[in-house]
Amino acid sequence: MAVITHARPSLEVDYRTLSTDDQDRFDQLMERADHAGPHDYQPLMDTLAVLTGINARDVARCSCYTDAYGCGCAAIFDTALPGAVVTATNSPNCNLSQLQCPTCGHDHPRPITD
Numbered sequence: 023m024a025v026i027t028h029a030r031p032s033l034e035v036d037y038r039t040l041s042t043d044d045q046d047r048f049d050q051l052m053e054r055a056d057h058a059g060p061h062d063y064q065p066l067m068d069t070l071a072v073l074t075g076i077n078a079r080d081v082a083r084c085s086c087y088t089d090a091y092g093c094g095c096a097a098i099f100d101t102a103l104p105g106a107v108v109t110a111t112n113s114p115n116c117n118l119s120q121l122q123c124p125t126c127g128h129d130h131p132r133p134i135t136d
Contacts, residue, residue, distance in 0.1 A: 032075050033103055034123065037083060037096035040074070048073060048098070052083065056118045063117055074098050085109045085120035086130075093130065097123035 040048060048070065055066040070081045078100035086095040099106065105124030112119045 032077065034097050034099040035074050035076060037087070037098050044073060048083075052118070056112075056116050058117060076100055078102065082106075082118065082121045082123075084123040084126055086122055086126045093126060095123060095126050097125065099123045 037045060037048070051066055051070050051073070055063055055070065058066055064079075067078075067080050070076075071078050074081060076098065080101040081098055082101045084095040084097040084099065086093050101121060103124050105127050107122040107127030108119050109122055110120040
C-alpha cells in the first residue's frame with residue numbers, strides 16, 4: 023500500500039511564477055480589495071488565496087517590488103506570517119497597507135516611522 027502525503031499549503035509564492043493572465047487578475051483583484059467595502063473585501067481575499075494557492079485569510083505582495091530602494095522582491099505572502107514588516111499604512115479609503123515579506127523584513131527592514 024502506497025502512502026500519499028498531502029502537500030503543505032503554501033504561505034508564500036513568487037509573483038513571477040504566475041501566468042501573465044493570472045498576474046493581471048491578481049493585480050486587478052488587489053486593486054479591488056484595496057477599495058472594497060466591508061462585505062466585498064474578504065471574498066476578494068479568498069479569491070486571491072485560491073488564485074495564488076496561498077492558504078491565508080489575507081495576502082499581500084511584498085512592497086519591495088516597486089520600491090525604488092527595494093530589491094525587486096516578487097513574493098506574494100500570507101500577511102500573518104511572522105516577520106512581515108509594515109512599510110506604509112493604508113491611505114484613507116484604502117484597505118491595504120504596504121508590507122514587506124518576512125525575508126525582506128529580515129534582510130532590509132524599513133519600518134514606518136511615526
